[in-house]
Amino acid sequence: MIAKLFQFSLLLVAVCLLTTCKNQNTDASSATTSIPAGEGAYVPEGYELVWNDEFDGGPLPDTTRWTYQTGGFGWTAKELQNYLHADPDNVGVEDGLLRITAIAEKSGRNNYTSTRLVSKGKASFTRGYFEVRAKFPRGAGLRSSFWMVGDTVSKMGWPKAGEIDLVEYYGAVPDKVNAAVQTTNNYWSKKNQFGGGVTVPDAQTEFHVYSCTWTEEQIDFAVDGQTYWSYLPGPDPTIEIFPFRWPFYMAATLAVGGIRGPESAGDNTALPASMYLDYVRVYQKPE
Numbered sequence: 001m002i003a004k005l006f007q008f009s010l011l012l013v014a015v016c017l018l019t020t021c022k023n024q025n026t027d028a029s030s031a032t033t034s035i036p037a038g039e040g041a042y043v044p045e046g047y048e049l050v051w052n053d054e055f056d057g058g059p060l061p062d063t064t065r066w067t068y069q070t071g072g073f074g075w076t077a078k079e080l081q082n083y084l085h086a087d088p089d090n091v092g093v094e095d096g097l098l099r100i101t102a103i104a105e106k107s108g109r110n111n112y113t114s115t116r117l118v119s120k121g122k123a124s125f126t127r128g129y130f131e132v133r134a135k136f137p138r139g140a141g142l143r144s145s146f147w148m149v150g151d152t153v154s155k156m157g158w159p160k161a162g163e164i165d166l167v168e169y170y171g172a173v174p175d176k177v178n179a180a181v182q183t184t185n186n187y188w189s190k191k192n193q194f195g196g197g198v199t200v201p202d203a204q205t206e207f208h209v210y211s212c213t214w215t216e217e218q219i220d221f222a223v224d225g226q227t228y229w230s231y232l233p234g235p236d237p238t239i240e241i242f243p244f245r246w247p248f249y250m251a252a253t254l255a256v257g258g259i260r261g262p263e264s265a266g267d268n269t270a271l272p273a274s275m276y277l278d279y280v281r282v283y284q285k286p287e
Helices: 010-018
Strands: 049-054 081-084 089-093 098-105 110-114 116-118 128-135 142-150 163-170 174-182 194-199 208-214 219-223 226-231 248-256 273-284
Touching: 010 049, 081 248, 098 248, 116 142, 128 142, 128 163, 142 174, 142 273, 163 208, 174 219, 174 226, 194 226
Parallel strands: 081 110
Antiparallel strands: 049 273, 089 098, 098 110, 098 273, 116 248, 128 208, 128 273, 142 163, 142 248, 163 174, 174 194, 208 219, 219 226
C-alpha cells in the first residue's frame, strides 16, 4: 500500500506565479572547497564511490563522462529553449565547477538557448547513493534540474522507463527545492506525480548537497544529509509504480518556460542565468 506519497501542491504553483524575482548574478564566487570524494559526510554506511566528476578539467565537460542532447522542439514540457551542442556560452567547466547557462538569444525557432547534459551511453547505474553539490539561478520561467532516466526509455518510452528527479528548482520560488518520481501510473503531465519539497532559503546563493538513496524498496531524497521525502511503494510493488529495476543515466538541465511547474515565457531581465554543479558522485554497495 502506498504511504507518504503526495502530489506537488497547487499552492506552490500559485506562489510561483506571484513571486517577484530579481536578476540572478551568475558569479560563482560563493563556491567553497569541495569535500574529497572519499570523505563524503552524508554517504550511507557501506557504500563505496564507483563514479564521479569533480569538474576539475575544462573548458568543456569531459566527453568520456557526458554527452549532449540537443534540440528546440519543446521536449515533453513545451519548453522554450534550444539545447545546443557544446556551446561555450551555454556550458563550461571553470574553477572546479560545471556551469550551465540559459541565454535570451534567437536560435532557430527558439528565443532562448541552454544545455542538456547527460551521461547516456557513458554511465548508467541500478540503485545506489547519488549526490550533487549545486547552486541554482533565480528567475521566473527557469527550471534547474538534476535527474535520472531509465536506459530503457528508447524502447519502452516515457514514463514507462521511469524517472527520478533528484532535485528540481523553480527560479520563481527561490527558497524551495523539490524531488519527484515519474512512473507509468503517476507522472507530472497526468497531474498525479508523487513528489516532495523542502525550504532551502539560500539555494540560489549558496551551494548545498542534494542527494537520493535508491534501494530495491524505496528512494529517499535529502538536502545536506537530511531526508525530506521518501518514495515508499510498499511490499511487492508492480512495475507500473516502481519501474526502478534497470540502469538509469543522469541528466543536468536548465530549462526556460514550459508547462511543468510555473508556466512562464521567462523573465528576460534575469538572463543570462547559470546553474553550477561542484561535483556529481555515485556510490554503491559492493556486491
